[in-house]
Amino acid sequence: xxxxxxxxxxxxxxxxxxxxxxxxxxxxxxxxxxxxxxxxxxxxxxxxxxxxxxxxxxxxxxxxxxxxxxxxxxxxxxxxxxxxxxxxxxxxxxxxxxxxxxxxxxxxxxxxxxxxxxxxxxxxxxxxxxxxxxxxxxxxxxxxxxxxxxxxxxxxxxxxxxxxxxxxxxxxxxxxxxxxxxxxxxxxxxxxxxxxxxxxxxxxxxxxxxxxxxxxxxxxxxxxxxxxxxxxxxxxxxxxxxxxxxxxxxxxxxxxxxxxxxxxxxxxxxxxxxxxxxxxxxxxxxxxxxxxxxxxxxxxxxx
Ligand code: GLU
Numbered sequence: 001x002x003x004x005x006x007x008x009x010x011x012x013x014x015x016x017x018x019x020x021x022x023x024x025x026x027x028x029x030x031x032x033x034x035x036x037x038x039x040x041x042x043x044x045x046x047x048x049x050x051x052x053x054x055x056x057x058x059x060x061x062x063x064x065x066x067x068x069x070x071x072x073x074x075x076x077x078x079x080x081x082x083x084x085x086x087x088x089x090x091x092x093x094x095x096x097x098x099x100x101x102x103x104x105x106x107x108x109x110x111x112x113x114x115x116x117x118x119x120x121x122x123x124x125x126x127x128x129x130x131x132x133x134x135x136x137x138x139x140x141x142x143x144x145x146x147x148x149x150x151x152x153x154x155x156x157x158x159x160x161x162x163x164x165x166x167x168x169x170x171x172x173x174x175x176x177x178x179x180x181x182x183x184x185x186x187x188x189x190x191x192x193x194x195x196x197x198x199x200x201x202x203x204x205x206x207x208x209x210x211x212x213x214x215x216x217x218x219x220x221x222x223x224x225x226x227x228x229x230x231x232x233x234x235x236x237x238x239x240x241x242x243x244x245x246x247x248x249x250x251x252x253x254x255x256x257x258x259x260x261x262x263x264x265x266x267x268x269x270x271x272x273x274x275x276x277x278x279x280x281x282x283x284x285x286x287x288x289x290x291x292x293x294x295x296x297x298x299x300x301x302x303x
């Protein structure tokens with residue numbers, strides 16, 4: 001009998017600020033899933049968007065994880081260390097005519113209906129001042145999500161020729177998340193539903209690179225109002241590291257696995273072990289978002 005594949009999961013925060021309730025949910029969900037499978041749980045700092053990177057946010061994130069007993073395996077990786085690798089892959093895709101240079105600005109795309117129509121596909125633009133896009137002839141729009149079930153992506157933006165390097169020279173999230181997951185051997189991705197649509201671009205890239213994709217699980221995101229997920233932009237509060245047990249109980253409530261007995265558990269380590277035993281992706285709500293309590297909300301600074 002062939003042994004089961006090893007499980008490699010990861011938590012991949014962008015260091016644009018400290019963790020807030022929504023990102024702590026992502027950390028806990030990916031951690032519990034990895035531990036449930038006796039797997040590896042990696043920490044990757046996604047600092048690809050330099051202008052949005054806040055100095056010291058990576059250390060603050062690690063402090064918060066450690067305070068909550070969410071201990072990752074191995075060495076922390078940084079996307080900023082991988083630029084050379086990303087560029088080599090882009091050049092290969094260009095050489096193989098699987099990618100091309102594009103000069104269209106957002107304004108031009110808006111004027112032509114808002115969805116990119118492959119305008120520059122055969123224009124042979126020079127590199128300077130161009131973005132790089134993938135040729136997406138047959139987007140991969142269907143997959144089985146471990147939480148959401150059968151998913152068919154219909155959002156036209158998610159299916160257009162994906163930008164893999166921006167006109168300002170920054171590598172795009174859609175490219176680097178896939179390259180890193182491949183390089184780190186990631187087998188399972190557990191992340192928020194706000195990233196569900198991007199999975200189409202990721203699967204298409206896996207196909208182009210002849211690699212097998214990981215299994216995906218997209219849990220509902222914490223939102224203040226419909227369509228407004230908690231984020232730094234809408235003033236989500238930083239997680240209070242002095243109350244880790246209370247924070248973990250709230251996360252377990254949000255993930256619908258909390259039981260009254262959780263309140264009698266008095267260490268993060270034991271609470272996480274308790275939650276690992278009960279963790280089951282299939283029991284999570286098949287929803288895009290869950291509205292967190294707004295009255296006296298501990299999660300965000302009010303309107
Ligand atoms: N860096 C992304 C974020 O913080 C997560 C990427 C992923 O999990 O694929 O939203």
